[in-house]
Amino acid sequence: xxxxxxxxxxxxxxxxxxxxxxxxxxxxxxxxxxxxxxxxxxxxxxxxxxxxxxxxxxxxxxxxxxxxxxxxxxxxx
Numbered sequence: 528x529x530x531x532x533x534x535x536x537x538x539x540x541x542x543x544x545x546x547x548x549x550x551x552x553x554x555x556x557x558x559x560x561x562x563x564x565x566x567x568x569x570x571x572x573x574x575x576x577x578x579x580x581x582x583x584x585x586x587x588x589x590x591x592x593x594x595x596x597x598x599x600x601x602x603x604x
Contacts, residue, residue, distance in 0.1 A: 554584060554585065554588060558570075558585065558588045558589060558592060559592070561589060562595075562596055564593060564596060567589045567592055567593050567596075570585075570589055574586060
């Protein structure tokens, strides 16, 4: 593998990682409005039957939101 090919491969991989991270952050921002257990459960139900990487990511973000909700509740109780 030539140096040019290696450099191009590294740049492409870094660009893909940046794009993936930006998309994940945008999704987190979009889902930040779903904060209560009821709101989260409603959205989880809508992605429940989907078995795609995007659906898994959505479930993960919503579970983080649910955990944050319960942490806030524990601190104020």
